[in-house]
Amino acid sequence: MTFVGLPNLKEAVLRKQVLGVFIVVLATTGALSACGDSGSDELLIYSGQHEQTMALLTEDFTRRTQIETKIRRNSESALANALLREGSSSPADVFITENPPALTVVQRKGLFAKVDAATLANTEKRFSSSFGDWVGVSARSAVLVYNPEKLTASQLPTQLTQLAGPRWKGSVGIAPAESDFQPLVTALGKLEGDDAVASWLTGMKTNAKLYDGNVAIVKAVNRGEISAGLIDHYYYYRARDEIGAKRTIARLHYFAAEDAGSLVDVSGAAALKSSDKPEDAQRFLAYLVSKPAQEIIAKSESYEYPIASGVRTQRAIKPFSELKPPDIGVDDLGDGRAALRQLQDAGLL
Amino acid sequence: MTGATVALGRRRRRASRRRAPSVLLALGLLTATLSLIPLVFLGLEVRHIDASEINRLLLRSHVGHLLGNTLGLVVAASILSAVIGIAAAWCVERTDIPGRRTWMVVLVLPLAVPEFVSSFGWVSFFPSMQGFWGALFVTVLAYFPFVFLPAAAVLRGIDPALEESARSLGLSAWSTFLRVTMPLLRLPVLGGMLIIALHLLAEYGAFAQLRFPTFATEIYAQYEIGFDGASAALLSLVLVALSVMFLVGELFARGRARYARIGSGAQRTRTRVALGRRTPLAVGSLGLLGALSLGVPLAALVYWSASGNSSTLPDASVIDATITTLQFALAAAILTVALALPVALLAIRRRGVTSTLIERSTYIARALPGVVIGLALVSFSIRSAPGLYQTVPLLIAGYAILFLPLALIAIRGPIAQLAPRMEDVARSLGLGPLRAFARTTLPMLRSGLGAAAGLVFLSTVTELTGTLLLRPTGMETLATQFWTYTANLSYGAAAPYAAIMVAISAVPAYLLIRRLDLSAT
Numbered sequence: 001m002t003f004v005g006l007p008n009l010k011e012a013v014l015r016k017q018v019l020g021v022f023i024v025v026l027a028t029t030g031a032l033s034a035c036g037d038s039g040s041d042e043l044l045i046y047s048g049q050h051e052q053t054m055a056l057l058t059e060d061f062t063r064r065t066q067i068e069t070k071i072r073r074n075s076e077s078a079l080a081n082a083l084l085r086e087g088s089s090s091p092a093d094v095f096i097t098e099n100p101p102a103l104t105v106v107q108r109k110g111l112f113a114k115v116d117a118a119t120l121a122n123t124e125k126r127f128s129s130s131f132g133d134w135v136g137v138s139a140r141s142a143v144l145v146y147n148p149e150k151l152t153a154s155q156l157p158t159q160l161t162q163l164a165g166p167r168w169k170g171s172v173g174i175a176p177a178e179s180d181f182q183p184l185v186t187a188l189g190k191l192e193g194d195d196a197v198a199s200w201l202t203g204m205k206t207n208a209k210l211y212d213g214n215v216a217i218v219k220a221v222n223r224g225e226i227s228a229g230l231i232d233h234y235y236y237y238r239a240r241d242e243i244g245a246k247r248t249i250a251r252l253h254y255f256a257a258e259d260a261g262s263l264v265d266v267s268g269a270a271a272l273k274s275s276d277k278p279e280d281a282q283r284f285l286a287y288l289v290s291k292p293a294q295e296i297i298a299k300s301e302s303y304e305y306p307i308a309s310g311v312r313t314q315r316a317i318k319p320f321s322e323l324k325p326p327d328i329g330v331d332d333l334g335d336g337r338a339a340l341r342q343l344q345d346a347g348l349l
Numbered sequence: 350m351t352g353a354t355v356a357l358g359r360r361r362r363r364a365s366r367r368r369a370p371s372v373l374l375a376l377g378l379l380t381a382t383l384s385l386i387p388l389v390f391l392g393l394e395v396r397h398i399d400a401s402e403i404n405r406l407l408l409r410s411h412v413g414h415l416l417g418n419t420l421g422l423v424v425a426a427s428i429l430s431a432v433i434g435i436a437a438a439w440c441v442e443r444t445d446i447p448g449r450r451t452w453m454v455v456l457v458l459p460l461a462v463p464e465f466v467s468s469f470g471w472v473s474f475f476p477s478m479q480g481f482w483g484a485l486f487v488t489v490l491a492y493f494p495f496v497f498l499p500a501a502a503v504l505r506g507i508d509p510a511l512e513e514s515a516r517s518l519g520l521s522a523w524s525t526f527l528r529v530t531m532p533l534l535r536l537p538v539l540g541g542m543l544i545i546a547l548h549l550l551a552e553y554g555a556f557a558q559l560r561f562p563t564f565a566t567e568i569y570a571q572y573e574i575g576f577d578g579a580s581a582a583l584l585s586l587v588l589v590a591l592s593v594m595f596l597v598g599e600l601f602a603r604g605r606a607r608y609a610r611i612g613s614g615a616q617r618t619r620t621r622v623a624l625g626r627r628t629p630l631a632v633g634s635l636g637l638l639g640a641l642s643l644g645v646p647l648a649a650l651v652y653w654s655a656s657g658n659s660s661t662l663p664d665a666s667v668i669d670a671t672i673t674t675l676q677f678a679l680a681a682a683i684l685t686v687a688l689a690l691p692v693a694l695l696a697i698r699r700r701g702v703t704s705t706l707i708e709r710s711t712y713i714a715r716a717l718p719g720v721v722i723g724l725a726l727v728s729f730s731i732r733s734a735p736g737l738y739q740t741v742p743l744l745i746a747g748y749a750i751l752f753l754p755l756a757l758i759a760i761r762g763p764i765a766q767l768a769p770r771m772e773d774v775a776r777s778l779g780l781g782p783l784r785a786f787a788r789t790t791l792p793m794l795r796s797g798l799g800a801a802a803g804l805v806f807l808s809t810v811t812e813l814t815g816t817l818l819l820r821p822t823g824m825e826t827l828a829t830q831f832w833t834y835t836a837n838l839s840y841g842a843a844a845p846y847a848a849i850m851v852a853i854s855a856v857p858a859y860l861l862i863r864r865l866d867l868s869a870t
Binding site: 044050051052070071072073074075077078080081082084085086087089091101102105176177178179181182209210211212216219220223225238242335336337339340343344345347349 | 472814
């Protein structure tokens with residue numbers, strides 16, 4: 001407790017502090033107005049996509065078109081949730097994600113503009129929304145990552161549903177709360193029915209160790225905490241880049257042809273109907289599926305597959321043509337709510 | 350308890366004696382309204398859910414499991430943090446342990462480490478750190494400073510005469526601690542425990558990594574894979590109910606004792622407990638605490654910088670992110686403390702139903718995960734203030750909503766120790782109410798206000814989910830940059846951002862300690 005006295009001194013100190021606060025507020029508001037001015041000329045992209053690749057793509061796009069871009073990064077689900085609340089007042093021009101459900105949920109609110117037909121024509125039809133309001137840009141495959149010290153080749157499953165069997169108890173990892181998992185659940189439902197999903201998830205509830213993300217699964221498999229885990233292929237390669245190839249003993253295993261476990265999932269992009277730069281937004285979508293953009297994706301460290309303009313991956317990963325996905329369209333993956341319900345009913349969430 | 354209340358005056362001010370000035374009341378109501386905005390939007394989201402869906406969502410066995418996990422962890426972690434916080438504060442303040450200043454710094458600094466950094470550190474070094482015990486261990490190490498800091502302040506501030514009188518009247522050292530010291534510690538320690546409890550209700554990142562499902566992780570999953578605002582809002586209301594339970598509980602546990610005395614008097618220097626041969630034990634324990642709470646996360650940062658290979662990211666400016674972060678944190682600290690002061694004055698000096706309701710309502714938002722507050726403010730600003738959407742003022746308002754409780758807890762202790770009579774005397778000498786306040790109470794509150802601003806500053810620097818949703822596009826803070834890099838597995842590139850976060854948070858942490866030193870001399 002300070003001694004109350006010397007009021008003049010006190011007041012002087014106080015005045016100095018008030019001045020200090022004033023300066024700080026001034027500095028802050030200065031920063032404020034500085035950022036308020038800019039922006040309206042730039043194409044605003046809501047991106048849930050891989051950071052490095054997006055940076056390369058937007059740079060190249062600006063170089064080619066002189067259209068400046070601004071990226072708002074967040075998880076695709078946070079952005080989709082924000083878009084649902086923003087509705088027609090959204091400041092966004094373009095939305096790009098890693099999985100279809102985030103696009104579908106916004107699409108169902110009717111917030112997307114139709115994609116130019118020429119843009120859609122650059123990508124195989126099955127990789128874009130059948131309503132024509134978002135376009136597929138890149139793809140990834142579901143895989144099993146496994147530890148070869150714990151599993152021999154003959155022990156590897158050929159079907160997703162085998163993981164619900166008793167021999168996998170405690171030794172398989174999944175990340176049910178991550179947006180990459182629920183497309184698998186939806187795919188299994190489309191292929192084998194809801195009962196098959198229910199019994200598979202019940203089995204997984206018993207067998208699986210739950211992780212917060214694909215990366216945690218790759219690491220857990222690599223150190224032998226679990227023998228295998230369900231992930232998308234590119235997390236394995238990105239994790240391998242980070243921890244070093246020498247220290248990566250985990251390997252990838254692909255499920256049988258047309259099994260739900262061989263699902264190929266698409267990253268897509270859409271233009272917002274409320275955009276005040278609809279032409280620029282369409283040009284960006286067109287750019288994403290053009291040859292130069294797809295070649296950037298083909299070389300990028302995101303390890304995704306390019307899927308448009310005839311470009312093939314230049315990374316040392318299983319060629320896209322050798323993947324044997326089940327016949328599940330991107331619209332079949334829905335908005336994920338049914339899968340959420342099934343996961344909840346099984347007690348995984 | 351009775352010992353202290355006798356010592357400090359049993360008579361309590363009746364609320365009816367002086368009504369709260371309408372300016373104060375208006376400011377308090379304004380703050381409460383701001384804090385309750387997220388709750389209003391939760392209510393709006395829930396209104397469309399039908400009863401059968403509510404039943405399906407809330408009455409499943411998994412929810413029971415989540416409730417058990419959440420409550421078990423909150424109770425265990427807040428009690429354990431209190432025990433560790435008080436014990437550490439006593440060691441530092443009341444014994445002749447060598448290097449007191451250093452220990453203060455070491456034991457406050459864990460507040461400067463973001464939870465997602467510390468839990469990531471633990472998980473990467475000790476992957477088996479999982480489930481209830483892992484979560485308890487990591488959260489107690491991260492949050493005990495919320496008790497340590499205020500407890501140390503009180504232990505230092507108490508006039509030694511109080512305890513010495515108790516001893517001279519025949520109480521043993523231990524009974525003196527229980528009957529004189531503990532009651533004085535009650536307000537700050539309960540405040541710290543309340544903050545920890547609310548933090549833990551809202552905590553997401555750490556529990557996700559530690560594989561410990563709680564309501565907050567479930568709410569994230571609802572947003573993440575169901576894009577389901579309604580179910581998330583419903584589950585958030587359960588968190589609101591739990592937080593109200595803790596808030597009422599704390600109110601009762603706090604009691605109605607008064608702690609003010611007139612004039613600080615001339616305190617004599619305290620004689621410290623000589624540790625003697627127990628010194629190595631005390632030093633070892635505090636050293637272990639510091640090493641676990643600070644050493645492990647910092648070691649993880651060093652390890653990432655050294656071992657991560659991928660730093661091919663675009664050259665985002667560390668300096669820009671640092672300046673942005675500092676500006677946000679300063680603005681948030683000033684606004685939050687300014688909003689908290691009237692509420693704390695009302696709650697301590699004008700006790701009554703209205704002021705209690707105002708004060709308590711400002712805590713509730715702290716129990717909600719950042720994503721819930723963030724999305725609620727998105728809805729609010731789109732509907733009511735579209736010009737504010739994705740601007741700095743809305744972001745700062747969001748920080749204020751999230752961190753008001755921290756400021757309140759830090760201010761209410763010092764206010765409680767000030768006798769309002771000082772201001773009365775100033776008024777009787779002819780000063781107007783504002784000038785009287787500015788010349789008597791405010792100067793004496795400086796250390797409390799400084800501590801409040803410091804805590805808000807620290808928390809703003811490390812806030813992530815709300816910032817990601819509310820920041821103006823293109824403005825990146827250290828936390829959002831850190832998130833971007835770790836989300837893309839570039840731990841090597843992320844490490845410098847975390848290191849700067851810790852470094853700039855260390856400044857207010859150091860100031861908190863210096864304030865303590867100044868106010869004690």
